[in-house]
Amino acid sequence: MSKGDLARPPGPDARPEPEFVQLLTPDGERVSHPDYDVDFTDEELRGLYRDLVVIRKLDAEATALQRQGELGIWASLLGQEAAQVGSGRALRAQDMAFPTYREHGVLYCRGIDPIMPLGLFRGVDQGGWDPNAHKFNMYTIVIGAQTLHATGYAMGVTMDGKVGTDDGEAVIAYFGDGATSQGDVNEAFVWSSVFNAPIVFFCQNNQYAISEPLERQTRVPLYQRAAGFGFPGLRVDGNDVLACYAVTRKALDDARHGQGPAFIEAYTYRMGAHTTSDDPTRYRIASEVEAWQAKDPILRMRRLLERTGAADDTFFGEVADEAARDAVQLRERVLSMPDPAPMEMFEHVYAEGSPVLAEQRDTFEKYLATFEGGHS
Numbered sequence: 001m002s003k004g005d006l007a008r009p010p011g012p013d014a015r016p017e018p019e020f021v022q023l024l025t026p027d028g029e030r031v032s033h034p035d036y037d038v039d040f041t042d043e044e045l046r047g048l049y050r051d052l053v054v055i056r057k058l059d060a061e062a063t064a065l066q067r068q069g070e071l072g073i074w075a076s077l078l079g080q081e082a083a084q085v086g087s088g089r090a091l092r093a094q095d096m097a098f099p100t101y102r103e104h105g106v107l108y109c110r111g112i113d114p115i116m117p118l119g120l121f122r123g124v125d126q127g128g129w130d131p132n133a134h135k136f137n138m139y140t141i142v143i144g145a146q147t148l149h150a151t152g153y154a155m156g157v158t159m160d161g162k163v164g165t166d167d168g169e170a171v172i173a174y175f176g177d178g179a180t181s182q183g184d185v186n187e188a189f190v191w192s193s194v195f196n197a198p199i200v201f202f203c204q205n206n207q208y209a210i211s212e213p214l215e216r217q218t219r220v221p222l223y224q225r226a227a228g229f230g231f232p233g234l235r236v237d238g239n240d241v242l243a244c245y246a247v248t249r250k251a252l253d254d255a256r257h258g259q260g261p262a263f264i265e266a267y268t269y270r271m272g273a274h275t276t277s278d279d280p281t282r283y284r285i286a287s288e289v290e291a292w293q294a295k296d297p298i299l300r301m302r303r304l305l306e307r308t309g310a311a312d313d314t315f316f317g318e319v320a321d322e323a324a325r326d327a328v329q330l331r332e333r334v335l336s337m338p339d340p341a342p343m344e345m346f347e348h349v350y351a352e353g354s355p356v357l358a359e360q361r362d363t364f365e366k367y368l369a370t371f372e373g374g375h376s
Ligand SMILES: Cc1ncc(C[n+]2csc(CCOP(=O)(O)OP(=O)(O)O)c2C)c(N)n1
Pocket: 102, 141, 142, 143, 175, 176, 177, 178, 179, 180, 206, 208, 209, 210, 270, 274
């Protein structure tokens, strides 16, 4: 067998549409599903549309800021807005979320000021915030690590007796398709399953782990992995905000009532680069991206609102203006972030300090002192 025989199955543009839960087609047509038919009021639909537009705009602004040298790096959510808004709006106030580095939309839906993670990407702080204050854990860059943190947290929720009622707490752990190959994630599945932890594993399958396509992570649909661990798994159209909301709400409610974990595979597509350090034209072709643009999560919501008369041009114009204003504000606030003094990076690393850190601190301090005028 030659190396060329390690053939890949067809890529995500050539594969037939997978089976998944869908409530809104790319044409903006509302379809029903026997298990997940949620009724949304016109106001709720307009609210979801607004969320999608605002986070896309904020995300685009952050990408522009990085391109202008104002952020060190940015991980864009372009294309994944529906997965994030749908699941993010499905969370109840008492639920706890564990994000990766890309969950800006979930963060926004939690009611958190979108400026919060920007200090991390600008390099002026270490991205620390109080997870309990927002019920939103810190951004986690170590692939898959947060699934174990979330599992431990969820086991703690059970031990605290906060499971089994309508106002019980549930946990959601976000991760990507690539992360499913990590040992941590598989360990999280085992632990959460055998301890019946109140956790929803929300996998945004955006088809790539940097340049590695899905075919290099799995030969079975990801959601089918759940069965082997002993909990339900399902696939949802990740570009359909209504379906993402419906399946996540149900899985969270089942978890809070003591029915244990669930795995949701949100089948979506990363329309931009992995991060601003990446050039996706090196590993994927334009026609693939174009095929997914036709399934755009925002476009289909707009079509639905137009089709049903739930919104008019005045509304669409107002939302666009609001998003633009939010983006300008975000920019102004990023530009006015003060630069920290160089030595500040050693603070808040450990609550009680550490000998290794102290040594690094001393070395760096001596190094800075070699410059004329020392440092502040
Ligand atoms: C443990 C670990 N290994 C490798 C990396 C480098 N890395 C950063 S993002 C990434 C790909 C993640 O892909 P996926 O889980 O699909 O998430 P996505 O970025 O597509 O949202 C890798 C390998 C890392 N951050 N942590």
